[in-house]
Structures are given as C-alpha cells and as structure tokens.
Amino acid sequence: QVRLVESGGGLVQAGGSLRLSCAASGGALDRYAMGWFRQLPGKDREFIAGIAWHGITQYSKSAEGRFTITGDSVKNTVQLQMDALKPADTAVYFCAASPMLSDLVGISRTEYWGQGTQVTVSS
Numbered sequence: 875q876v877r878l879v880e881s882g883g884g885l886v887q888a889g890g891s892l893r894l895s896c897a898a899s900g901g902a903l904d905r906y907a908m909g910w911f912r913q914l915p916g917k918d919r920e921f922i923a924g925i926a927w928h929g930i931t932q933y934s935k936s937a938e939g940r941f942t943i944t945g946d947s948v949k950n951t952v953q954l955q956m957d958a959l960k961p962a963d964t965a966v967y968f969c970a971a972s973p974m975l976s977d978l979v980g981i982s983r984t985e986y987w988g989q990g991t992q993v994t995v996s997s
Contacts, residue, residue, distance in 0.1 A: 877898070880969045881991065907925065915965075966993075
C-alpha cells in the first residue's frame with residue numbers, strides 16, 4: 875500500500891522560509907510525478923508545484939518565484955522550499971503522487987495523497 879508522509883511544517887514569521895519534505899513508500903513510484911497542494915481554510919485544495927520523474931517542474935502562479943520543488947525519483951522523495959512566505963500562505967500542505975504531472979495539475983486525477991502538514995505564517 876502506497877504511503878506518503880510529509881514533514882517540515884510549522885510556524886514561521888512573514889518573510890521567512892520553510893522546507894517541506896515527503897517520502898513515499900509501499901509502491902513502485904520511481905516513474906511517478908510527485909507534487910504539493912495546499913488547502914486554505916474554507917477553500918478547495920489547490921495545486922502548488924509538481925515534478926515529473928525526469929525532472930520537469932510546474933508551478934502555480936502563487937508559487938512561482940518563491941517556492942522551489944525538488945525530487946529524487948530513485949528515493950521517491952520530494953521537497954518544497956518555500957521562501958518569502960506570506961500570511962496568505964497559511965494552509966495545510968499535502969504531498970501527492972500520480973503517474974503523470976498533468977494528473978497533479980488536474981487534481982481530480984491525482985492517485986495518492988499524504989495526510990498533510992500545517993504551515994502557519996504569522997504577520
């Protein structure tokens with residue numbers, strides 16, 4: 875059974891940085907895309923960033939220029955470096971995996987989800 879476990883969330887002041895990590899286990903995910911979503915209070919879950927197994931990345935407009943996604947397709951891990959954080963970035967952040975990067979962007983086709991980690995940015 876595939877399991878995604880996130881770590882690295884927490885409380886940070888506006889302008890600060892956090893690094894989220896996710897480790898996948900329990901399946902052959904070396905050719906899967908992995909990525910990050912977030913869900914703000916009262917809002918739908920939204921795509922933030924994704925990385926295909928061969929290294930191609932895609933970002934949402936809200937993440938571009940401030941967040942950087944990296945991954946290791948051999949170790950089935952993915953990280954999200956978040957810089958210049960704003961209070962509006964406060965959300966639960968979820969790791970995800972799916973066969974195609976387009977699956978993640980399309981969210982409804984995403985195959986596997988982590989449990990989520992809280993990120994709180996104080997003003």
